[in-house]
Amino acid sequence: MIEFKDIERYYDAGAVKSYVLRYASARIGEGEFVSIMGPSGAGKSTLLHILGMLDEPTAGEYWFLGEPVHKFNERRRTELYQQYIGFVFQAYHLIDDLTVYENLETPLLYKKVPSAERKSRIADLLDRFNMVAKKDLFPSQLSGGQQQLVGVARALIGRPKLILADEPTGNLQSPQAREIMDIFRQLNRDEGVTIIQVTHSDTNARYGSRILHLLDGKVERDEKI
């Protein structure tokens, strides 16, 4: 599903190029549950952003479902992205001014999904995450775990093939973290959704089937579980 070859990403820091990623390569198949691990500054988040098409590599190739993403313009990347990818953030990144329901609805509005279908999809997800009673609350009225549930639900609402999660439980207490990870595992196993997560936690990494260890901008070790 995903193949990236010799991905390179640097930032201009004055005269010096400071490399975040260099010669990073890997291949990830459909239905995998991959964790990216590594020390701070190893380039985990940058890699995730590049995979999520929020960032561009300065060199290297990125193939997504057989398509050369590195050759696409922003518009085509957005199309691809809208269709196949859902993002979950450590800081949830819900829209404060919108209710839970509206937060879930917004991606569908951008995709111009008809009203009836929007309603049924949102109702399904709310039901599945036991959040029907909370649909008219604003994010600030929810606990962290509940907010992240909404975050995951929002990532799922577009029915993506790939979920990218950037330390999804970094801000959560362990019981709530477990809940989120259970959902990921279930999605992966029962629905075949490919999941790539960045994490610091071994426990969380064990939920997946494979760990990519990053060091100094390179995939240093590819560990199967």
Next chain:
Amino acid sequence: MLKTNLLIALRSLWKNKAITAINIVGLSLGMACFSLLMLHVNDEFSFDRFHVNKERIYRVYRHILPYNGKEASSDPYLPMPLGPAMQADFPDVLNYVRLCDWGEQYVRSARLLAKPRVLYADARFLTVLAFPLLYGDPQTALSDPNSVVLTEQAALDYFGEQNPTGKTLEIKVADVFEPFVVSGVVRNPPPNSSIRFDFLASFERHAASKYGKRGVNNWNRSAYFTLVELKPGSGLASDSARLQQFYNKYHPGETEEARSAGQWAGAGDPTNYRLQALTDWHTQPEIGGGAVAPVNPKYGWILLGLGGLVLLIACINFTTLSIGRSAGRAREVGVRKVIGARRGQLAAQFLTESLLLSGISMLLAFVLAKTFLPALNELTDKQLRFDFQLYPELGWMLTGLTLLTGLLAGIYPALVQSGFRPLEALRSKIRLSGSGLFTKSLVTFQFVLSVGLIACTLIMLRQLHFLQQKNPGFNKENVLIVDASDADTRRIYPLFKAALAANPAVEGVGASELSLGADAGWSRSGFEYEGQHKEVFEYFIDPDYMTVLNMDLLSGRPFDYAVSADTTQSVIINEAMMHDFGWTPASAPGQVLKGYSESGKKDPVVIGVVRDFNFLSLHKEVKPMMFHMFNGYQPYQFFVRLRPGDLSEGIAAIEKNWLAIEPDLPFRYHFLDDNLARFYKTEARWSTITGYAGGLAVMLAALGLFGLAALAAQKRTKEIGIRKVLGASVAGITRLLAGDFLRLVLLAIVLATPVAWYLMQLWLADFAYRIEISWWTFAVAGLMAIAIAFLTVSFQSIRAALADPVRSLRSE
């Protein structure tokens, strides 16, 4: 999508109440100001468009090319036989309507005696033009020479009822009240009609009157408007060849005469008839004529421009404030992009917000505009209303204004904010404070406008003050001008003078044929003096006139009742005429104005020179002028000098004298200084409008600055906290925060000064007598702007500087 966008916009506006309030107040003031000016200008441009066949109706005028040293001129007052001749000679002239608009005439019924506007018109007036009758038959209402049609208002005033058809009233025709029978009632002419009347009478009746008779079949007596209705598709309006043929047919030999006299050397003919579209009547002041002074459309555009600038300042507030707080909304933009928003969708969302705001502001603006409309009406002498029936175009104009304002204010922030890159936005890496170059330029621009307008206002007010204070060369204080133009003045003037001599409130009485000041009229003669063409203004006065007005005689002697030649031959000239003729005060008396009189009459002899005085407005230099003593002319205007003190008693006493002598006519008077001040009505109006615009501009700019300063202080909370911990004083921090903005205002003053100076130089060039623009005007305008900016900015800055540093640092 739209529904969601609206909902988000509403929540966002509600969440930032302070900024929203600033924006709504600003936009609604700007839009109210613009709507008012738009209403005014739209009214000017809507004149005479209500006539059903407007595109086929024309007013005929005479056009004279530059000729014999005079500039080109146009004259809508034409001979009486013109209309019938045009209909007879041109098959495409369907109808003609002649109008005799000689202004106000005395009309009396049992209920009222007053001086309304009486218009004598051909009977077709009521069918060709769109003045619908409420009672009576438009085909026949003006057929009978003794009939009269009243407006609704006149019917109520004169009869106290809506339909006085069949009743009689009396109109003063040539000094005698004559009976007329009411044959109909016409709807009041709309305010945007150039043709104005209270009474319509038959043109035939006028043609049969003492003055009218002189015009019948007379191509040399030009006193009437002629309207023609052309057949559809007629090209007569632009066919100057046919019109020239027509002109030459009825004015034979004119061109040849001018040519042989050496006055006209051009090809073709100097004079022709032309057609002016009825709808252009109000916007071609060079042709003139009529009850409503036509306006130069340029001023309409200038007014709209002023309104536009004020509105622009309000829009800029929205723009800079949105940009100023866009960093705070960056995360939202980032999230939306990550969950799939396209740039266009985000821009639409932001524009929804600005459009919603402009919509809300429009509602408020409409209320504001209605509130301030009476003030505008007073300023412009109009009775405008937000009347969607009278001005059907107002609806889309106001809608358009709302959309335009929303787009103008919102487009830049929408484009900037929707263009944020999602990752940077999510990481709060967007650096867009109020300090961006664009924001700075906008703020500077606002203050350039404000300072410029204030400086212009100050200069205009100083010039106005100068015009009103300047000594016109006579004593204008405490002089009452009694308008006796309807009376038999030859009979009553001596009686009146004798009566006032016994009146202790009166110092002296003089008389003149013409009044002095605005709307007084003038008369000028041209003659050949020793081979040179001379133009001289003429006033007919009695010997006391110069004494009453305290005019200075430089040489020679005043008029004298005892010298019989004074009434026929003697003239007193002014300095300007003396210079023009190459004389000195010593050499002028005794000179003969050879060539002035028609053959057989004696030429005038100069008996004295009067010091120059401004009988025209101060726009013009004093021109050559001479006084004659009454002989053939009537003393229509009585100049009464009152003793200083309580004038009202004096006026009451004079009124009593007047009524004792002329009980049939009301006592009508003006003050000389008011008459002179009215010369500058336009200037006074413009300085007031500029002043309002300037005040509003400053207020709006300050409002924006207030918001920006608040945002800046909010954004620099942490910096301020650290500085305070490090020992910075409140004054130091205030200086730090306020300094940024004050520098912009200073820059604005520097930029505004040359522009305002240049524009005012153009404006002042219209005046022969004018002030010098002095540097301190700009200093004052600048200081005002700085003071206002400083007050608004420092309020926010001091508040920020006083905040507890521990709290602001902890919150980070």
